[in-house]
Every structure is written in C-alpha cells, then in structure tokens.
Amino acid sequence: MKIAATRMGKLMILALEGRVDAFAAKNLQDTVNQKLTPDIDAVIFDLKGVSYISSAGLRIIVSVVKRMKNNEGSVALCRAGRFCRDVMDTAGFLSLLPVFDTLEQAVAFGLQCIQEKEHLQNWEQLENILLSCGKAKIIPVSPEKGEALVTGDIKDVLYSRVTREKLFSKTFSEAEYSIGLGALGDDVDDYYTVMGEMITIGGTMVWLPTDGNDTPDFLIPKADTGKIKVRTGFNVSLNGRFNELFYFVSDDPQGVSLGEIYGELFRLASIRRPDYKGAIGLAACARMPAVFGSGILKSPVREFAPANGRMITDGENVEQWLESDKEPRHTGVTGLICGIGVSLQADLSVFDQDILNRIFYLHPANTGGKSQMLHNHGVLFSPQPFPGRAVNLEKQIDRVVEQGDFIDMRHLLDASTVERALIGVSYLQELRQDNT
Numbered sequence: 178m179k180i181a182a183t184r185m186g187k188l189m190i191l192a193l194e195g196r197v198d199a200f201a202a203k204n205l206q207d208t209v210n211q212k213l214t215p216d217i218d219a220v221i222f223d224l225k226g227v228s229y230i231s232s233a234g235l236r237i238i239v240s241v242v243k244r245m246k247n248n249e250g251s252v253a254l255c256r257a258g259r260f261c262r263d264v265m266d267t268a269g270f271l272s273l274l275p276v277f278d279t280l281e282q283a284v285a286f287g288l289q290c291i292q293e294k295e296h297l298q299n300w301e302q303l304e305n306i307l308l309s310c311g312k313a314k315i316i317p318v319s320p321e322k323g324e325a326l327v328t329g330d331i332k333d334v335l336y337s338r339v340t341r342e343k344l345f346s347k348t349f350s351e352a353e354y355s356i357g358l359g360a361l362g363d364d365v366d367d368y369y370t371v372m373g374e375m376i377t378i379g380g381t382m383v384w385l386p387t388d389g390n391d392t393p394d395f396l397i398p399k400a401d402t403g404k405i406k407v408r409t410g411f412n413v414s415l416n417g418r419f420n421e422l423f424y425f426v427s428d429d430p431q432g433v434s435l436g437e438i439y440g441e442l443f444r445l446a447s448i449r450r451p452d453y454k455g456a457i458g459l460a461a462c463a464r465m466p467a468v469f470g471s472g473i474l475k476s477p478v479r480e481f482a483p484a485n486g487r488m489i490t491d492g493e494n495v496e497q498w499l500e501s502d503k504e505p506r507h508t509g510v511t512g513l514i515c516g517i518g519v520s521l522q523a524d525l526s527v528f529d530q531d532i533l534n535r536i537f538y539l540h541p542a543n544t545g546g547k548s549q550m551l552h553n554h555g556v557l558f559s560p561q562p563f564p565g566r567a568v569n570l571e572k573q574i575d576r577v578v579e580q581g582d583f584i585d586m587r588h589l590l591d592a593s594t595v596e597r598a599l600i601g602v603s604y605l606q607e608l609r610q611d612n613t
Contacts, residue, residue, distance in 0.1 A: 455523025470587030
C-alpha cells in the first residue's frame with residue numbers, strides 16, 4: 178500500500194493506494210501517528226486507489242474517528258470503490274462517518290467542519306441581531322445558490338386528483354429536507370390510498386397515513402442504498418446547503434409564532450442579503466411551547482375526489498378532508514421543522530409563476546396576516562436538552578432523532594410557537610420543477 182499525505186491548513190488528506198490489509202494497516206497506523214498533529218481538525222481518507230480493504234484497515238480509520246471526535250474534529254471518506262463500499266456496508270461502517278463520491282465534496286465537508294469549530298471557539302464574537310421577537314446569532318455557512326425543487330403540483334392534492342401515473346419516487350438523499358404528500362411502501366397498492374402529510378429532515382422520513390388511525394409512521398435509514406424510496410404525489414425539496422444558521426432565542430418564554438419568525442427572517446433578508454428574492458427555505462431544530470397542527474384525513478387520489486368537484490378545503494368539504502387544531506395539540510416538545518415561505522411584499526415576478534403556484538395555497542386554518550405564504554411540516558419529539566451554543570444543524574437533528582422519543586408529525590400551522598431554535602435558512606434563488 179502507498180500513502181500520500183497532503184495538508185490544506187487544518188485539513189489533512191490521506192490518499193491510499195493498493196491493498197489495505199492487516200500488513201498494510203501497520204504502515205497506515207505509523208503514518209497517522211506521524212501526520213495527524215494536534216492542530217489538524219479534519220481528515221479525509223481518499224480511497225480511489227484502494228482495491229482491497231479489511232477490518233484491520235477499518236480499525237485504523239475508526240481510531241482516527243475517535244481521536245478526532247475527542248478534539249471536536251471530523252473525518253470523512255471519499256471515492257471508495259464497489260468492493261470497499263460493500264465491505265464497509267457489511268461491517269456496519271457506513272453509518273459512522275460521511276462517504277462522498279468526489280474528493281471535492283469531501284474537502285468541502287472538511288472545510289465546513291473546520292469553520293464550524295472556529296465559530297464555536299469564537300461564539301461570543303459572532304454577529305448578534307436584535308429582533309422584534311427576540312435575538313439571534315447569525316452563523317455564515319455557504320454562498321451556494323439556494324433552490325427549491327418541486328415534484329408534482331399542490332393543486333392535484335387540493336382537488337384530489339392524484340393518480341397512479343402522477344406518483345414519483347425519490348431516494349432519501351434526493352429528499353434530505355422536504356415536505357409534501359407521501360408514503361413508504363413497495364407496491365403502489367400498499368400506499369396509494371393511505372398517502373398523507375410527510376416530511377424528510379436530516380435523512381429521516383416521517384408520514385401520517387390516512388388510514389383513520391391518526392398515527393404517524395417513520396423510517397430512519399442508516400445508509401441510503403436506494404432500495405427504499407419515498408413515494409410522493411407532491412413534494413418540495415430544498416436543494417443545496419443553507420446559506421446561514423440562526424441561533425434564535427425568543428424574548429417571551431412562551432415563544433413566538435412561526436409566522437412571526439418568518440416575518441423577521443424576510444425583513445432581515447431584505448436589509449442584509451443582496452441575494453434575497455422574496456423566498457426562503459427553512460429547516461430547524463426548535464423548542465416548541467405550543468404546536469398547532471393540521472393533517473389531511475383522506476388520500477387525495479382521484480378515486481376519493483369530492484362529488485361537488487371543488488377543492489378539499491372548500492367549506493362544504495373541509496370537515497371531511499382536513500383536521501386542524503384550534504387549541505395546541507402538543508406543548509413543551511422538541512420539533513424538527515422543514516418548510517418554505519414567500520413574502521407577498523416582495524417582487525416575486527423573478528420566479529417562474531407556474532412553479533410558485535405549484536407550492537403554495539391558502540390554508541383555511543391560518544387566519545393571520547396575509548403578508549406571507551408559508552408551508553411547513555414538523556416532526557415532534559419528547560423535550561430534549563438544547564445546547565447553549567450550536568453551529569451544526571445536522572448534528573443537532575441527529576441527536577434529537579437518536580435520543581428523543583417520537584411523538585407526532587403534522588402540517589404546522591403558522592400559530593405554532595418557538596422559544597429557542599437553530600434555524601438553517603436558504604435564500605432561494607430559483608424554484609424549479611424536479612424532473613428526475
């Protein structure tokens with residue numbers, strides 16, 4: 178085995194070539210001991226040239242993972258061939274650390290982790306913003322262009338005209354942060370007539386089957402093999418990294434409404450962000466004093482369409498089709514939220530109007546101001562400790578999923594309240610049809 182070590186600031190790339198077996202593991206350990214100095218905060222194992230790997234090699238990588246974790250560092254793999262991936266999958270290794278298809282992706286991940294560590298070390302120096310409803314620290318993440326990808330059309334849901342031919346399938350990695358109408362299942366007949374509200378966040382998929390039991394179901398994949406797919410008739414996915422993270426704390430211990438938080442995000446973006454066009458995508462881990470939820474009661478397929486031909490939200494149909502809370506459904510829970518919103522005070526003509534109209538609708542239970550249109554779903558857990566400081570939304574989400582007791586999943590009404598949250602914000606530059 179050959180090893181090439183390349184240092185990029187606080188990031189170390191170890192490119193391996195040949196057979197990483199028990200004999201070669203000794204050489205790898207020596208290199209690790211020599212090259213991984215205490216000031217290294219991220220390590221990338223580039224496996225492009227590796228033809229064979231065994232548990233002996235994997236143990237060295239695991240030791241590096243533990244070593245870096247103790248120093249709040251990170252480790253990633255990239256360019257692993259089929260045999261290496263199969264070995265790592267068989268050994269249950271793929272759930273331990275991220276694996277990327279390209280070196281560029283792995284390096285970007287490592288640099289992001291280094292940046293996050295520096296933000297934590299300089300927490301007090303991060304920008305503070307006073308809001309009308311609280312305060313926030315703003316953490317820069319990425320200049321990457323934000324997009325929302327739309328599958329299907331919300332009008333097919335509202336008029337109950339979804340058909341088998343209008344169903345789509347997405348892998349978990351294609352819908353990491355998304356909301357819509359969906360289900361899990363293999364054969365279309367297993368899920369077609371029970372599709373309901375759905376959310377995917379941080380890789381976890383949760384949905385509310387319309388089988389009359391009012392009990393959400395969920396799947397937490399350890400690896401996206403592509404074999405299990407999200408089935409959907411309508412879906413909005415956030416594409417790309419978040420531009421900023423907001424560590425938000427409400428002035429009121431009872432929290433402020435989700436609608437108010439969006440309003441402040443719109444206002445701040447119009448002042449601070451030249452890339453703001455009136456639309457934002459959002460994902461959050463939040464402490465929620467009160468949750469007002471909603472849920473569709475029947476799968477909006479053509480076979481179940483209202484006889485009067487009107488929308489399911491029409492006054493004559495809404496009670497049979499939609500359940501909405503007038504009092505909080507849950508109090509004092511931890512929520513994982515994904516959503517999208519537009520400010521009606523902005524010039525939205527920059528977006529494709531057909532795509533815009535495929536996403537939003539006027540929910541009859543949202544009776545507040547009409548200066549914005551929001552579409553949010555949330556999955557709810559038992560109350561979890563909220564860190565005094567945080568700069569990594571994905572890690573916070575993973576912690577809640579792993580340690581929290583699952584409670585519920587709902588479409589979130591704008592009146593739902595948030596007392597504290599880590600919010601990832603994407604300033605959307607484009608809304609486009611997902612044709613994959």
